[in-house]
Amino acid sequence: MTVVALDAMGGDQAPQAMVQGALRAARDSSFEVALVGRVGELRPLIAVMPPNVHLVEAPDTVGMGDAPSASVRHKRRSSIMVGLQLVKEGEAASFLSFGNTGAVMAASVLQLGRIPGVTRPAIGALFGNARGSTSLMLDVGANVDSQPGHLVQFATMGKAYFERVLHHRNPSIALLNIGEEATKGDRFAKAAHALLQRDEPNFIGNVESNGIINGDADIVVTDGFVGNAVLKASEAVLALFRERLRETIRSKPHYLVGGWLLKGAFEELRSDTDERGIGAAPLFGVDGTVLIGHGRADSEAVLNGLRLARRVGESSFVSTIRNALAASLVAEQVRESSAAADPTPEAPTPGAAG
Amino acid sequence: MTVVALDAMGGDQAPQAMVQGALRAARDSSFEVALVGRVGELRPLIAVMPPNVHLVEAPDTVGMGDAPSASVRHKRRSSIMVGLQLVKEGEAASFLSFGNTGAVMAASVLQLGRIPGVTRPAIGALFGNARGSTSLMLDVGANVDSQPGHLVQFATMGKAYFERVLHHRNPSIALLNIGEEATKGDRFAKAAHALLQRDEPNFIGNVESNGIINGDADIVVTDGFVGNAVLKASEAVLALFRERLRETIRSKPHYLVGGWLLKGAFEELRSDTDERGIGAAPLFGVDGTVLIGHGRADSEAVLNGLRLARRVGESSFVSTIRNALAASLVAEQVRESSAAADPTPEAPTPGAAG
Numbered sequence: 001m002t003v004v005a006l007d008a009m010g011g012d013q014a015p016q017a018m019v020q021g022a023l024r025a026a027r028d029s030s031f032e033v034a035l036v037g038r039v040g041e042l043r044p045l046i047a048v049m050p051p052n053v054h055l056v057e058a059p060d061t062v063g064m065g066d067a068p069s070a071s072v073r074h075k076r077r078s079s080i081m082v083g084l085q086l087v088k089e090g091e092a093a094s095f096l097s098f099g100n101t102g103a104v105m106a107a108s109v110l111q112l113g114r115i116p117g118v119t120r121p122a123i124g125a126l127f128g129n130a131r132g133s134t135s136l137m138l139d140v141g142a143n144v145d146s147q148p149g150h151l152v153q154f155a156t157m158g159k160a161y162f163e164r165v166l167h168h169r170n171p172s173i174a175l176l177n178i179g180e181e182a183t184k185g186d187r188f189a190k191a192a193h194a195l196l197q198r199d200e201p202n203f204i205g206n207v208e209s210n211g212i213i214n215g216d217a218d219i220v221v222t223d224g225f226v227g228n229a230v231l232k233a234s235e236a237v238l239a240l241f242r243e244r245l246r247e248t249i250r251s252k253p254h255y256l257v258g259g260w261l262l263k264g265a266f267e268e269l270r271s272d273t274d275e276r277g278i279g280a281a282p283l284f285g286v287d288g289t290v291l292i293g294h295g296r297a298d299s300e301a302v303l304n305g306l307r308l309a310r311r312v313g314e315s316s317f318v319s320t321i322r323n324a325l326a327a328s329l330v331a332e333q334v335r336e337s338s339a340a341a342d343p344t345p346e347a348p349t350p351g352a353a354g
Numbered sequence: 355m356t357v358v359a360l361d362a363m364g365g366d367q368a369p370q371a372m373v374q375g376a377l378r379a380a381r382d383s384s385f386e387v388a389l390v391g392r393v394g395e396l397r398p399l400i401a402v403m404p405p406n407v408h409l410v411e412a413p414d415t416v417g418m419g420d421a422p423s424a425s426v427r428h429k430r431r432s433s434i435m436v437g438l439q440l441v442k443e444g445e446a447a448s449f450l451s452f453g454n455t456g457a458v459m460a461a462s463v464l465q466l467g468r469i470p471g472v473t474r475p476a477i478g479a480l481f482g483n484a485r486g487s488t489s490l491m492l493d494v495g496a497n498v499d500s501q502p503g504h505l506v507q508f509a510t511m512g513k514a515y516f517e518r519v520l521h522h523r524n525p526s527i528a529l530l531n532i533g534e535e536a537t538k539g540d541r542f543a544k545a546a547h548a549l550l551q552r553d554e555p556n557f558i559g560n561v562e563s564n565g566i567i568n569g570d571a572d573i574v575v576t577d578g579f580v581g582n583a584v585l586k587a588s589e590a591v592l593a594l595f596r597e598r599l600r601e602t603i604r605s606k607p608h609y610l611v612g613g614w615l616l617k618g619a620f621e622e623l624r625s626d627t628d629e630r631g632i633g634a635a636p637l638f639g640v641d642g643t644v645l646i647g648h649g650r651a652d653s654e655a656v657l658n659g660l661r662l663a664r665r666v667g668e669s670s671f672v673s674t675i676r677n678a679l680a681a682s683l684v685a686e687q688v689r690e691s692s693a694a695a696d697p698t699p700e701a702p703t704p705g706a707a708g
Contacts, residue, residue: 129594130594130597141532144532144539144540144541144543145540145541176583178495178498178578178579178582178583185498185579186498186499186577186579187498187499189498189579208582208583208586209582209583209584209585209586209587209590210586210587210589210590212587212590213587213590213591213593213594214590214594222583223540224532225532225539225540225543225580226579226580226583228532228562228563229530229532229562229563229576229580229583229584230563230583230584230587231563232562232563232564233563233564233566233567233584233587233588234587234588234591235564236563236564236566236567236568237567237588237591237592238591238592238595240483240484240567240568241592241595241623243484244623245619245623248619248622248623249616249619251619252618252619254615255615255616255618255619257612257615258611258612258613258614258615258616258619259612259616260612261608261609261611261612261615262603262609262612262613262616264606264609265599265602265603265605265606265609265612268602269595269598269599269602
């Protein structure tokens with residue numbers, strides 16, 4: 001039976017939403033959840049303890065404002081550190097947290113290490129696109145000042161997720177840019193484009209940020225600064241529109257009736273477009289399965305996150321990344337040794353226009 | 355009477371939407387519009403020519419896909435070039451186009467020049483924020499590989515817009531970043547933060563991209579790559595949500611009734627949140643008043659764009675930027691000469707954490 005370790009103390013609605021989500025997941029008897037946190041606070045929230053839910057003591061908690069490096073150094077027995085320990089020791093297949101993203105990333109690298117060859121682990125964001133399929137953008141905030149080569153690794157790691165978890169073979173991969181032509185963008189984007197073109201067979205070129213939403217590519221790679229800005233703005237725009245819609249509906253009696261009739265429609269859209277529907281996204285490049293969900297998570301989001309964490313934990317996601325990076329290291333060495341044997345310089349690429 | 359020159363040939367719905375928008379604006383007899391384009395195509399679209407609408411011949415048209423530099427070189431008599439000529443010669447107070455943004459920018463720099471001291475002209479995006487006021491983000495795509503100092507100029511130029519066009523004194527200015535603390539972000543953001551802190555009295559610190567939507571600052575400055583990505587993703591997310599809402603409403607009879615009752619509410623929201631409501635945004639740093647609107651513009655957006663173009667053209671927006679930059683050049687020289695007189699190095703700033 002697959003065990004998922006859940007950080008019971010991370011998230012705006014912790015620990016209530018985490019406990020409720022775990023209890024909902026445990027209705028499926030093939031599912032086992034280890035709730036990691038202050039047992040004294042968690043126990044009273046559970047009226048009848050199901051046999052497939054376990055409480056694991058972790059006295060420290062990491063706040064949303066805690067500095068990642070300090071939390072790792074000074075809170076060795078936090079729910080994050082203890083939960084990751086369960087994965088490290090093989091007691092859990094995956095770890096899921098809705099807490100401090102930076103702290104989870106730092107603790108994961110410390111506890112589980114990086115997959116050999118990974119220079120920069122990345123955070124992904126999964127979302128439903130306009131085509132009705134799932135898109136993945138990475139990185140969305142683990143890295144800034146990326147090197148172009150990091151984006152090639154992000155592509156490799158994203159592909160492993162599509163192939164092993166979503167069972168989607170040969171996902172298309174694009175580079176986030178401000179124009180579709182290869183000559184567009186800043187120095188970083190141009191260099192990344194050239195490397196992806198050379199090393200990634202599934203690379204289809206640039207997409208603009210609207211192309212991510214439209215589903216023009218399955219996987220979109222970018223530096224974490226840009227990915228983070230795109231993700232947070234998108235969430236905020238949608239939240240603002242919903243809030244305005246709510247207010248407008250309240251402003252006139254016949255709008256209220258219309259809103260009441262459309263209640264089900266708004267609910268359908270919510271689960272469709274919200275982070276609640278997807279639940280969480282994995283860390284890429286850490287040597288073990290770790291997922292991070294949005295701090296706003298309610299029990300519905302926790303339930304969906306747990307299901308996803310189980311699915312990823314049961315897949316060969318991590319070992320696929322390990323093998324792919326080992327193969328690309330070999331390819332790199334072959335390329336370097338043949339370059340050494342044949343020192344003819346490559347033809348220069350044409351200069352960037354306009 | 356203030357004359358606004360309108361590019362009649364640029365935009366997805368050109369020339370119809372441009373002609374209709376101009377005719378609507380011309381119902382106000384204090385408004386004069388110069389419609390610039392192929393007169394032979396424009397004339398048949400106007401049943402009765404109002405005395406305050408003029409047709410100005412421009413035989414060339416610039417397509418959305420034309421390279422900006424080539425369009426400027428090879429299409430000297432395009433609607434863009436001829437319209438800008440009217441501003442240059444003082445025949446029009448401002449020029450408005452819904453066409454190829456890069457081409458309008460390139461032609462503006464060529465025809466009108468940069469305001470002395472401006473290294474990089476910028477494009478702004480205006481939008482209604484969650485507080486119900488207007489926010490401005492710049493740059494949203496004119497520049498990539500910006501230097502930190504460019505962002506200080508963007509701040510100065512944005513402030514001139516708020517003070518002279520919106521009559522909003524002392525707007526707050528923030529830097530787009532991936533965290534609020536001064537130590538957050540990539541190398542570029544950290545350097546820009548330090549410069550803004552030193553040189554811009556209205557600087558309030560960093561905002562994350564959700565803070566732009568929430569209205570945490572009046573003006574948000576960023577490099578054009580990031581600004582462009584944030585802007586286009588935000589537009590696409592909203593468009594997708596609306597499309598899904600439309601589809602869902604069509605899926606059940608009682609949803610259709612609800613949707614019918616809410617028709618007015620959706621319309622209110624549209625004019626509130628859409629680029630249609632604002633119409634256009636100015637170029638910052640060009641020595642003359644030029645505004646660019648969204649290519650999707652319908653006649654409503656054109657009407658609103660013309661009203662804004664008139665308002666900006668009648669304001670002291672451009673001369674305020676000119677004076678502010680002249681003053682900051684003087685301040686720079688004073689700082690340099692006093693630094694030369696007192697060579698004591700400044701105390702190092704504390705190292706960036708986590």
